[in-house]
Amino acid sequence: MTDMTHFQPRHFNWRMEGDVAVVSLDRPDRKNPLTFESYAELRDMFRALPECNDVKAVVFASNGGNFCSGGDVHDIIGPLIDKDMKALLAFTRLTGDLVKSMVACGKPVIAAVDGVCVGAGAIIAMASDLRLATVNAKTAFLFTRVGLAGCDMGACAILPRIIGQGRAAELLYTGRSMSAEEGEKWGFYNRIVDADTLESDAIVLAQLIAAGPNFGHMMTKTMLVQEWNMGIEQAIEAEAQAQALCMQTADFKRAYDAFVAREKPVFKGD
Numbered sequence: 001m002t003d004m005t006h007f008q009p010r011h012f013n014w015r016m017e018g019d020v021a022v023v024s025l026d027r028p029d030r031k032n033p034l035t036f037e038s039y040a041e042l043r044d045m046f047r048a049l050p051e052c053n054d055v056k057a058v059v060f061a062s063n064g065g066n067f068c069s070g071g072d073v074h075d076i077i078g079p080l081i082d083k084d085m086k087a088l089l090a091f092t093r094l095t096g097d098l099v100k101s102m103v104a105c106g107k108p109v110i111a112a113v114d115g116v117c118v119g120a121g122a123i124i125a126m127a128s129d130l131r132l133a134t135v136n137a138k139t140a141f142l143f144t145r146v147g148l149a150g151c152d153m154g155a156c157a158i159l160p161r162i163i164g165q166g167r168a169a170e171l172l173y174t175g176r177s178m179s180a181e182e183g184e185k186w187g188f189y190n191r192i193v194d195a196d197t198l199e200s201d202a203i204v205l206a207q208l209i210a211a212g213p214n215f216g217h218m219m220t221k222t223m224l225v226q227e228w229n230m231g232i233e234q235a236i237e238a239e240a241q242a243q244a245l246c247m248q249t250a251d252f253k254r255a256y257d258a259f260v261a262r263e264k265p266v267f268k269g270d
Contacts, residue, residue: 004016004052011038012024012042017207019055020059020203020207023059025063025068031068031069032063033070034070035076039095039098046105050105056209056210057109057110057206057207058105058107058108058109058206060112060125066114066116067124067137068120069119069121070118070119070142071119077146095120098124099153102127106221108210108221110128111125111128111131113133113134113189117137119143126154126158126162131188132190132201132205133183133193134192135181136180137189138179139180141155141175142175143172144172150171150175162186162188163186215270223238227239250268
């Protein structure tokens with residue numbers, strides 16, 4: 001899939017705003033739960049993005065005043081009770097693969113969070129690169145509330161890096177809701193915006209990023225993840241190599257030519 005302009009998913013909403021893809025779950029009457037099918041289709045969509053030149057950024061939006069209520073109680077939680085270990089592991093790997101595909105998609109992902117954002121929905125917000133919220137956003141990692149561990153879909157690896165170990169531990173042990181104000185104060189949310197402009201604000205931010213050097217953004221996202229496991233010397237060397245690659249792009253020359261001409265550079269992503 002190299003052109004997603006006419007992509008028509010079956011289990012979530014999709015539209016293009018210029019070169020920004022806007023995604024949302026499509027069951028607002030149930031506060032947008034995930035199903036086996038939507039997990040898999042979202043995973044496949046994010047896996048396809050590295051090869052899609054027409055998509056330069058993604059907004060994962062809310063729908064009907066809510067972001068996502070997590071795994072559907074009837075479509076997912078109930079059926080899991082009767083599955084054996086092999087089937088359960090296949091499911092938990094599927095959910096983790098969604099996060100892996102978001103992290104590896106090479107495109108900046110912005111979560112626009114309104115209302116309920118819990119369970120796997122909170123994980124999707126966590127796995128995004130940037131997060132905007134309304135004052136009504138209620139974010140909870142509910143896993144211990146349903147008798148599971150807080151270590152779900154990468155939460156114990158990623159959440160502490162965003163908000164700190166102690167705050168992450170509190171949310172993951174208790175399953176309590178984090179308010180939008182707390183989320184902004186702790187660095188989970190980049191900023192709080194009006195509910196009426198949430199999606200449009202996220203799209204404007206995504207379009208601003210999309211207008212930049214896309215190869216450079218891909219490299220930035222890659223290094224933000226890879227450097228988690230590097231020491232300082234390793235990271236500096238990796239960044240030297242990454243930056244040398246970026247210096248070979250046409251966008252780097254475009255920026256120089258624009259500077260010389262006292263113009264604003266127009267990046268084309270190559």
